[in-house]
Amino acid sequence: xxxxxxxxxxYYFTSMMGYVFxxxxxxxxxxxxxxxxxxxxxxxxxxxxxxxMTLLFIVLAPILTMRIMAEERRSKTDQLLxxxxxxxxxxxxxxxxxxxxxxxxxxxxxxxxxxILSSYGEVSFRTxxxxxxxxxxxxxxxLALGTFISTCLENQVIAAVVSFxxxxxLYFISDIASMFPSSNRxxxxxxxxxxxxxxxxxxxxxxxxxVAAGLFVVGExxxxxxxxxxxxxxxxxxVRVFSWLSVMDRYQTFMNNSLDLSSVIYLLSFxxxxxxxxxxxxxKRRWR
Amino acid sequence: xxxxxxxxxxxxxxxxxxxxxxxxxxxxEVKNLVKSYEGHLAVDNLSFSVEQGKILGFLGPNGAGKxxxxxxxxxxxxxxxxxxxxxxYDILDEPEEAKKAIGYLPEIPPLYLDMTVREYLKFVAEIKxxxxxxxxxxxxxxxxxxxxxxxxxxxIKHLSKGYRQRVGxxxxxxxxxxxxxxxxxxxxxxxxxxxEMRDLIRNLSKDHAIILSSHILSEVSAVCDEVMIxxxxxxVVSDTPDNLARHMENQEMVHLEVKGEKHxxxxxxNNINGITKVEMENxxxxxxxxxxxxxxxxxxxxxxxxxxxxxCPIMDMHISNRSLEDxxxxxxxxxxxxxxxxxxxxxxxxxxxxxxxxxxxxxGGETSLEENDDLAGKQAxxxxxxE
Numbered sequence: 001x002x003x004x005x006x007x008x009x010x011y012y013f014t015s016m017m018g019y020v021f022x023x024x025x026x027x028x029x030x031x032x033x034x035x036x037x038x039x040x041x042x043x044x045x046x047x048x049x050x051x052x053m054t055l056l057f058i059v060l061a062p063i064l065t066m067r068i069m070a071e072e073r074r075s076k077t078d079q080l081l082x083x084x085x086x087x088x089x090x091x092x093x094x095x096x097x098x099x100x101x102x103x104x105x106x107x108x109x110x111x112x113x114x115x116i117l118s119s120y121g122e123v124s125f126r127t128x129x130x131x132x133x134x135x136x137x138x139x140x141x142x143l144a145l146g147t148f149i150s151t152c153l154e155n156q157v158i159a160a161v162v163s164f165x166x167x168x169x170l171y172f173i174s175d176i177a178s179m180f181p182s183s184n185r186x187x188x189x190x191x192x193x194x195x196x197x198x199x200x201x202x203x204x205x206x207x208x209x210x211v212a213a214g215l216f217v218v219g220e221x222x223x224x225x226x227x228x229x230x231x232x233x234x235x236x237x238x239v240r241v242f243s244w245l246s247v248m249d250r251y252q253t254f255m256n257n258s259l260d261l262s263s264v265i266y267l268l269s270f271x272x273x274x275x276x277x278x279x280x281x282x283x284k285r286r287w288r
Numbered sequence: 289x290x291x292x293x294x295x296x297x298x299x300x301x302x303x304x305x306x307x308x309x310x311x312x313x314x315x316x317e318v319k320n321l322v323k324s325y326e327g328h329l330a331v332d333n334l335s336f337s338v339e340q341g342k343i344l345g346f347l348g349p350n351g352a353g354k355x356x357x358x359x360x361x362x363x364x365x366x367x368x369x370x371x372x373x374x375x376x377y378d379i380l381d382e383p384e385e386a387k388k389a390i391g392y393l394p395e396i397p398p399l400y401l402d403m404t405v406r407e408y409l410k411f412v413a414e415i416k417x418x419x420x421x422x423x424x425x426x427x428x429x430x431x432x433x434x435x436x437x438x439x440x441x442x443x444i445k446h447l448s449k450g451y452r453q454r455v456g457x458x459x460x461x462x463x464x465x466x467x468x469x470x471x472x473x474x475x476x477x478x479x480x481x482x483x484e485m486r487d488l489i490r491n492l493s494k495d496h497a498i499i500l501s502s503h504i505l506s507e508v509s510a511v512c513d514e515v516m517i518x519x520x521x522x523x524v525v526s527d528t529p530d531n532l533a534r535h536m537e538n539q540e541m542v543h544l545e546v547k548g549e550k551h552x553x554x555x556x557x558n559n560i561n562g563i564t565k566v567e568m569e570n571x572x573x574x575x576x577x578x579x580x581x582x583x584x585x586x587x588x589x590x591x592x593x594x595x596x597x598x599x600c601p602i603m604d605m606h607i608s609n610r611s612l613e614d615x616x617x618x619x620x621x622x623x624x625x626x627x628x629x630x631x632x633x634x635x636x637x638x639x640x641x642x643x644x645x646x647x648x649x650x651x652g653g654e655t656s657l658e659e660n661d662d663l664a665g666k667q668a669x670x671x672x673x674x675e
Contacts, residue, residue, distance in 0.1 A: 003414030007400075014402075080398035080459070083362040084415045085387045286366045 004086070004094030009101060012064075018102045021064050025106040028056055033113060043123050045114045046131025050255035054135075054248070057142050058171065062163035064102060065146025068095050069282070070156045082282070092147070092278050099143050107136045134254025137267040141247060142167055144274035151278040170247050177242030184234040188227050191237070195219045205284070314339050315389070315467050315497035316361070321370035323356055323521075330356045331367070332521035338497040340466070343489065345512030345529075346501035347616065353521035354501040355395050358471050361499075362392045375466055388417070391465035395472055397456025401445035405436055405455050408444060409462060416463035426462060433488065434458040449476035457485075461492075468492065470500040474507050486511050505616045517616065541608050542580045542588060548600030550576055556598045560590050575603060 012018030032048045072078040081091050114128040146163040153159040180190055195216060203212035226233055243249045250267060253260040314337035323331040331353045338344045346354045360367045363379045363386065372379040377386035400408055409430065413423045431437045434454045439447060444455060453476050460468060473489070474482050489498060489511050502508050508515050509529035517524040525532075546553050550568060553576050557566045565581040580591065588605060595602055 003411060006414075007411050011402075075398070075401070076394065076396045077398040077400060079359075079364055079392070079394045080412070081415070083364050083387060083390065083392045083394075084412075085384045085417055086415050087384065286364070 001086070001090040001094040001097075004081070004091055005098050005101075008095050008098030012098065012102050017064065018105075021060055021102055022105050022109075024060060025056060026109055028053055029106075029110060029113070037113075037117055043117065043121055045110075045117060045123070045128040046255050048113075049110075049131045049135045050252070054138065054251065055171075057139065058164060058167045061139070061142045061146050061167060062149075062160040064099050065143055065150050065163060066156045066160035068099065068147050068150040069278075070150045070153055070159045073154055074156070082286075088279050088282050092151070092275060092282070096144065096147050096275055096278075099147065100140055103139045103143060104136070107132060107139070110135070130254055130259050133259070134251055134263070137254075137264060137271075138247065138251045141267045141270040141274075142170075144271040144278075145170075148274040148278045148281065151281045174239070174243045174246040174249055177239050180238050182236065182238070184227070184231055187234045187238050188223060191223055191241070192220060194241070195223070315375050316344075316499065317371075317373040318357075318361065319371050319373075321357065321360060321372065322368045323353075323360060323365070324368045329521050331360070333370075334518070334521070334523055335370075336516060336523075336526070338467075338499060340495065340497050341493060342514065343493045343498045343500065343512045345508035345515045346499065346518055347503070347505060347508045347515055348501075348518035349503055352503075352518045354503075354518060355471055356521075357518075358392070358394075358469050358499070358501065362390055362469055363387055364394075388463070389466045391460035391463070391468045393456045393460040393468075393470045393473055395475075397452055397459070399444045399452055399455060399459075402443065404441050404443055405431070405447075405458075406440045408455065409458060412459045412462045418463050426464075430458040430461040433461060433492075435484070450478060450481050453477060454481075457488075466496060468496050468498045468500075470498065472502055473500055474502065474504070482507070540582050540586065542582060542591060543604070543606050543608065544576075544578050544580060544591070544602060545604040546576050546578070546595060546600050546602055547574055548576065548595075548598070549574075552598065553578070553595070553600055556594050556600065557591065560587060560594050562587050562590070 012021075029048065032053055033045070036042050036047050037045065069078065072081065082088070110132055111129075114123050114125055114132075117123045118125070145166060146159075149163045149166065150156075150159045153162065180186065199212045199216040199219070202215060203209060206212070247267070247270060250263045253263045316336075316338040318337065319335050321331050321334045322329070334353075334357060336344065346357070348354050356365070359365045361372050361374070361379065363383050366380065372386075374386040375389035377389070379386045400411070403411065406427065409427050410423060413426055418426050428437075431440060434457050436451065436454050436458055439451055439455075444452065447455065453473070457470070457473060460470065470489070474485055477485055486507075489500065492498065493513075500508070500512070509532075512529060514526065515529050515532060516526045550571050554566050554568060557563060557578075557580055562585050563580055563582050567579045567581070569577040569579065571577075580587070586607070588607065591605070592602060
């Protein structure tokens with residue numbers, strides 16, 4: 001695993017990729033911080049992170065992750081890795097840790113900001129560092145998502161575009177949810193459509209029509225049953241489901257001065273889930 | 289088609305395997321390997337084994353399933369059915385142990401173009417788990433063997449195809465695997481390098497079990513102890529190159545141009561004792577061109593007298609031996625080898641139903657001149673004679 005990690009890290013720091021990623025993030029952080037902390041005069045560094053800073057992930061995370069497996073596959077070097085004694089887990093984790101390390105350089109530099117600000121006045125370190133922790137966890141989660149998308153696709157550019165739209169969707173998912181009609185009947189409809197999408201995904205992964213159809217029938221029956229017996233359960237459920245799915249809503253909890261353990265666990269699970277899916281996607285590819 | 293292997297005294301595609309091999313420890317064991325892609329069989333029930341010190345050559349046209357088989361053996365893709373055992377470890381159950389024993393050079397060498405040769409080989413040594421203190425020595429050794437020492441510090445993207453191929457081989461040798469699987473190792477090399485590569489592979493065979501693939505027959509016959517000819521995923525024949533060649537030399541062909549009517553000519557020829565097959569090529573202005581197969585006998589005299597008696601003057605007659613290339617083309621040809629395929633089908637009356645179906649497709653509306661029953665009888669006679 002160390003060999004893969006070193007090789008990847010070396011790639012990011014001998015090509016422009018790593019430097020561009022770090023420089024753009026720090027440029028944005030420096031600019032927003034000078035506006036908010038120095039010009040306007042807020043003493044809270046988390047305001048910087050809570051602002052448009054996170055939008056950078058939409059563009060920069062795909063650029064960092066797009067090549068992870070897609071490039072290996074294109075140049076056929078995945079044959080070297082997958083026929084070596086290394087397990088798929090070690091390959092993916094090695095590669096992911098390299099990407100994460102590049103990102104953590106950004107986080108490490110950000111750790112200095114509150115310290116620098118503190119020499120000009122009172123700074124709440126607790127909230128500032130909670131904010132930075134949230135920022136780090138969000139970044140790690142989105143990089144894991146990008147890694148997964150890169151393992152599924154052959155072409156780097158397509159991987160980047162798909163990652164771009166996936167992250168964009170994550171940003172706006174709770175906004176989108178609030179636009180849906182809020183009646184219970186339409187909630188049932190929307191949940192049914194969601195269930196159908198999940199079942200299609202299951203079918204795509206397993207290629208087993210029986211399992212997918214069975215899942216849909218059981219799920220739909222349960223939904224209808226709950227709808228008939230316990231209508232109040234459906235009040236505002238669409239917004240609740242979508243905001244539960246929304247990574248950004250989780251991120252916002254870090255900006256509200258409180259370290260919410262469930263959000264930490266949520267983001268870490270999100271990261272692990274997508275790394276796990278990456279490993280499965282490579283293993284599954286073999287069986288084709 | 290199966291009949292061929294019998295004629296070649298080699299092993300049958302299914303069953304009837306040499307039991308002697310089982311006694312020695314085989315480093316590579318492949319049993320009933322099957323790979324299907326959405327209904328299309330890329331590898332169809334292949335079985336073979338290779339011991340230390342032996343080189344097995346896979347021979348087949350492009351798309352015959354050579355690379356697929358190798359990719360399965362190295363654990364890159366999985367088989368639909370069957371098992372692969374490398375050095376006693378199953379590639380699916382104990383992939384890490386099995387993969388440690390394999391050095392694999394894929395069809396396209398898996399090179400990182402923006403690394404130098406030394407960096408690349410060092411990376412390979414690391415992922416193969418070569419201990420840090422042994423790395424420098426291991427790299428020196430493989431670079432010496434593959435003669436890449438003088439390009440050690442150049443970027444791989446600046447190397448020629450031949451050097452890249454050698455770096456690919458060097459990569460396979462890192463970590464001293466017992467089994468070498470080389471997919472088309474000679475591609476892109478100049479004649480001098482091909483000779484060097486052959487010598488290298490022969491030297492390596494002393495303490496390795498090697499499988500190499502090629503679609504060029506001379507390469508395989510020059511280095512391999514045993515050749516497996518594969519077509520459309522199936523084993524066609526498996527034998528030593530010498531045996532293949534020896535039996536082929538016995539197959540003499542007489543090319544004829546005869547003035548006369550098609551049916552008459554073929555009837556006359558079929559009546560000559562010893563002729564296994566008559567193949568009509570074309571007929572123009574009352575002159576037939578045809579090829580006659582007469583086993584190991586030189587039947588030119590009898591042909592001459594028979595045709596003279598039938599008042600069919602011979603305009604041209606010459607003899608030719610069939611080379612290994614001919615066998616290969618016959619055994620694996622499809623559309624381009626239409627004619628040759630016909631020969632094959634005729635010679636193997638026991639050909640499978642599928643093969644016969646193919647033949648019907650290939651022949652289309654053409655008239656086949658020989659009477660099958662007649663021919664089979666002749667062939668049987670011929671075989672008796674030979675024994």
